[in-house]
Amino acid sequence: MTPERYICVNCGYIYDPAAGDPMNEISPGVAFAALPEEWVCPMCYAPKDQFDPLD
Amino acid sequence: MKPSVASLYQAVELQQEIPPLLIGERANANGSKKFRELLLADDYQACVKIALEQEARGAHVIDLCTAYAGRDELADLTALVRLCAGSLKAPLMIDSTTPACIEACLRLYPGRAIVNSINLEDGGDNLRRICRAAKKYGAAVVALTIDDKGMAMTAEEKVRIARAIHAIAVGECGLRPQDLLFDCLTFTVGSGDATLRDAAVQTMEAIRRIKAELPGCLTALGVSNISFGLAPQARKVLNSVFLHEAVKAGLDAAIVDAAKVIPLARISAEDRDVCLDLLHDRQAPGEKEPLMRFIAHFTARTETPDEEGQGDGVQPEAQLFRMVMDGDKEQLEDVLAILRERFAPIDIINQILVPAMRHVGELFGKGELLLPFVLQSAEVMKASVTLLEPYMDKSEGDAATTVLLATVQGDVHDIGKNLVDIILSNNGYKVHNIGIKVPAETIIEKAKETRADLIGLSGLLVKSAMIMQESMAQFTEAGLTVPILLGGAALTPKFVAESCVPEYGGPVVYCADAFAGLKAVQEFEAGKLTSTAYDDVTAVKAMKPGIRVAEIDRTVSVPTPPFLGQRYVTDIDPSVLFPLINVEALFRGRWGYRRGKMEAGEYAGLIQKTVRPLYEELMRKSLAGGWIQPKVSYGYFPCWSEGEAVLVRADDAVHRFSFPRQAEAPYLCIADYFKSDREGGDVAGFFIVTIGPKMSEETGRLYRADAYHEYHLLHGFSVEVTDALAEYWHGVMRREMGIGGTAAQGIHGVVIQNYQGSRYGFGYPACPDLEAHNPLFSFLRPEEIGISLTENMQMVPEQTTSAIVVHHPQAKYFAV
Ligand code: B12
Numbered sequence: 101m102t103p104e105r106y107i108c109v110n111c112g113y114i115y116d117p118a119a120g121d122p123m124n125e126i127s128p129g130v131a132f133a134a135l136p137e138e139w140v141c142p143m144c145y146a147p148k149d150q151f152d153p154l155d
Numbered sequence: 156m157k158p159s160v161a162s163l164y165q166a167v168e169l170q171q172e173i174p175p176l177l178i179g180e181r182a183n184a185n186g187s188k189k190f191r192e193l194l195l196a197d198d199y200q201a202c203v204k205i206a207l208e209q210e211a212r213g214a215h216v217i218d219l220c221t222a223y224a225g226r227d228e229l230a231d232l233t234a235l236v237r238l239c240a241g242s243l244k245a246p247l248m249i250d251s252t253t254p255a256c257i258e259a260c261l262r263l264y265p266g267r268a269i270v271n272s273i274n275l276e277d278g279g280d281n282l283r284r285i286c287r288a289a290k291k292y293g294a295a296v297v298a299l300t301i302d303d304k305g306m307a308m309t310a311e312e313k314v315r316i317a318r319a320i321h322a323i324a325v326g327e328c329g330l331r332p333q334d335l336l337f338d339c340l341t342f343t344v345g346s347g348d349a350t351l352r353d354a355a356v357q358t359m360e361a362i363r364r365i366k367a368e369l370p371g372c373l374t375a376l377g378v379s380n381i382s383f384g385l386a387p388q389a390r391k392v393l394n395s396v397f398l399h400e401a402v403k404a405g406l407d408a409a410i411v412d413a414a415k416v417i418p419l420a421r422i423s424a425e426d427r428d429v430c431l432d433l434l435h436d437r438q439a440p441g442e443k444e445p446l447m448r449f450i451a452h453f454t455a456r457t458e459t460p461d462e463e464g465q466g467d468g469v470q471p472e473a474q475l476f477r478m479v480m481d482g483d484k485e486q487l488e489d490v491l492a493i494l495r496e497r498f499a500p501i502d503i504i505n506q507i508l509v510p511a512m513r514h515v516g517e518l519f520g521k522g523e524l525l526l527p528f529v530l531q532s533a534e535v536m537k538a539s540v541t542l543l544e545p546y547m548d549k550s551e552g553d554a555a556t557t558v559l560l561a562t563v564q565g566d567v568h569d570i571g572k573n574l575v576d577i578i579l580s581n582n583g584y585k586v587h588n589i590g591i592k593v594p595a596e597t598i599i600e601k602a603k604e605t606r607a608d609l610i611g612l613s614g615l616l617v618k619s620a621m622i623m624q625e626s627m628a629q630f631t632e633a634g635l636t637v638p639i640l641l642g643g644a645a646l647t648p649k650f651v652a653e654s655c656v657p658e659y660g661g662p663v664v665y666c667a668d669a670f671a672g673l674k675a676v677q678e679f680e681a682g683k684l685t686s687t688a689y690d691d692v693t694a695v696k697a698m699k700p701g702i703r704v705a706e707i708d709r710t711v712s713v714p715t716p717p718f719l720g721q722r723y724v725t726d727i728d729p730s731v732l733f734p735l736i737n738v739e740a741l742f743r744g745r746w747g748y749r750r751g752k753m754e755a756g757e758y759a760g761l762i763q764k765t766v767r768p769l770y771e772e773l774m775r776k777s778l779a780g781g782w783i784q785p786k787v788s789y790g791y792f793p794c795w796s797e798g799e800a801v802l803v804r805a806d807d808a809v810h811r812f813s814f815p816r817q818a819e820a821p822y823l824c825i826a827d828y829f830k831s832d833r834e835g836g837d838v839a840g841f842f843i844v845t846i847g848p849k850m851s852e853e854t855g856r857l858y859r860a861d862a863y864h865e866y867h868l869l870h871g872f873s874v875e876v877t878d879a880l881a882e883y884w885h886g887v888m889r890r891e892m893g894i895g896g897t898a899a900q901g902i903h904g905v906v907i908q909n910y911q912g913s914r915y916g917f918g919y920p921a922c923p924d925l926e927a928h929n930p931l932f933s934f935l936r937p938e939e940i941g942i943s944l945t946e947n948m949q950m951v952p953e954q955t956t957s958a959i960v961v962h963h964p965q966a967k968y969f970a971v
Contacts, residue, residue, distance in 0.1 A: 109744035
């Protein structure tokens, strides 16, 4: 099973574990659940609880 | 001549050769879900079709009712009367209690209509006005036996009210007796309530007496109320038998679903007997109560579910609870009428409605119910209380905890506070919502006047948070000690704990959302409410995302804009914005339709069946209603950077825009994207865009009509349209500067800034200073297109946004 993608409900940014998040220095392969608690949306800075499973 | 009514095409006698006159009841926004949905979709043609169908099924007259919360009744009703007048052979019954609507419809209806209805609830003012209009335009009138004490229950009372109405309508206003159709309003015999066992008997007796004692007058009746609370199939039979009995008593006209009337000959003798026993309250010695026998008789059969799914025979208490949970208002009046027979209104509120709302809140808290559904539940609660209020003493409910709510000075943001109002007041609390832009002095005054137990303050921007902080000292000085709840997007627990709590004697509490507010009020009642605390050490420190490259290319060429200076654009077609709407943010964020724990398939179904259609409807409605009026003031200005500032030359003056620099690597600052004077200078773009004031008007209208769900939907939609306009205009400016447009970006491309350059809104992290609105307004002069600035640096209308547009390819969002 491929790790799930998550979407920021505030701005629509999609966190894709396959791509990681260079803006927050998150390397590819990190599942959403494994992101640190202080991680925020790289586009609008919404905290993790503002993310929703995408599909 | 026989009393009759008429359409453009034909006259119809009110006293039919074979009575009764059948009045079709389905073209009614309150009585028919289907009709209501078509109306809400502004599909007038389909509404007319419902009227036509009833005509085809045998209705002689068509009742037309468009009164529905959040709708413009006058506009709807006059439009439909016009359409029906042209296409219906059957004369119309204009169903409204608003005199102005009735007058307008009578004026334009080309035949002789019936007005439905008048009553004596207000002592006779509306009655007189409507009767005079009926006299003027030659209409007949349905008169309900209601006075200031409510619906008459006994024959005696019904006749007394009918006489009083007759005295005014005929005696004073000059109507003829045959212009009046008295509707004696029957209660149900299906509730099991002992005081209602003879409801049918009383109604039939009243019909008989009115016909005898008020000669020439006619009678009408909404028949189906008689069976409310019973199973659908049984209702059909009982209604038909009752209709027959009422006609025997002298009934002239029946308001019915013509398709559901079963000819007596097709009803079996056994069915007829149980119905007659129930209607006439007949019980032979040794027999069970007629209602018991009726229910036993009909449940012995297999039921086919009714197409409108009404009345399922459950206890009305449980039914009301369910209806709150489901956000279902369909039969609210009927269910409440039954419950009122048995419980005091205040008990219905405290024992059924409030617990139901609490349950809704709990499910929301657990993530099992989405916000839109909570709002629909609150609508049911609100509608129930509104229906119950006339039966309550003024003093009842005074004991409830009282909350004063306001949006602070210089801030027009209404919806955050209003959502709190909706949640608190529909959980049984008393809320005094004193509006927007409220100065601290007024808050103090009102808090004392209303003896508020708590004060809740709201605001949109950081400046409002500052105002909150400043007013804490004022509150203290004024001697206030009641808890203060603070909420709003720009507020943080840290700010509340460190900047507000120390300034005030009582508890000061940060509330992230309306439910946090509810929780605080509950804690207050339990004596457990304490100020927000913030611990710097344990708090989660948010990361600071951004491009990690420090070296900014100083050699990129400066684009040539098509002009220098400021320009207005006011001819943007609103529909070009729709493809740029951030649909995911709208559905999941603004509206709260999050997937959360839902299965992917279930969520996809919700989006497809419920959410998308709502979205499409709003696009259509906002275009039709002209609610989106995009206007832009923008321009390109020569500029140069100086350290952390960008100096902008506009109208022969130089304006300094200062930006913060990141405190850690890569130490970014917006000024770095612009060339210095020595490097030859640069060009900066600026814009202020608005979709105009109409959206605020429309949302205000929905809120006042207690259409909470729609209110929330339209507000969310309006803010995303505003963002779409900013996105659209940013695209235009990129194209004008020759650095690419929005084309082929797709909405997700836009989200991740898949284009050259960036735009930064003032007040966002990389350019937090809202005071920049002062110079910006001085050279973009958006007042010309209707935008003003409050002392809090808030732009009015609220659906307005501003930005600096940067062309540098390395410019992207970053947090400071
Ligand atoms: C949508 C939005 C917009 C929209 C529309 C604004 C509107 N409301 O009509 C648009 C695109 C137009 C916009 C523009 C701007 N925005 Co804006 N916007 C937002 C956003 C995303 C949501 C605001 C909103 O409407 N929420 C919906 C309502 C219902 O929520 P709410 O008001 O917060 O209320 C809830 C809670 O806060 C709480 N609550 C509120 N009050 C109270 C009171 C009590 C007593 C209690 C118990 C609870 C409570 O309960 C409510 C319901 O649950 C926020 C960020 C965010 N995610 O919250 C930024 C945000 C408010 N915007 C921000 C900014 C900067 C701006 C602009 C200045 C940008 C610009 N330069 O153009 C402009 C200013 C607009 C103006 N008119 O002056 C900043 C404000 C920071 C600051 N410096 O002040 C925010 C916080 C974003 C951010 N993270 O930086 N914005």
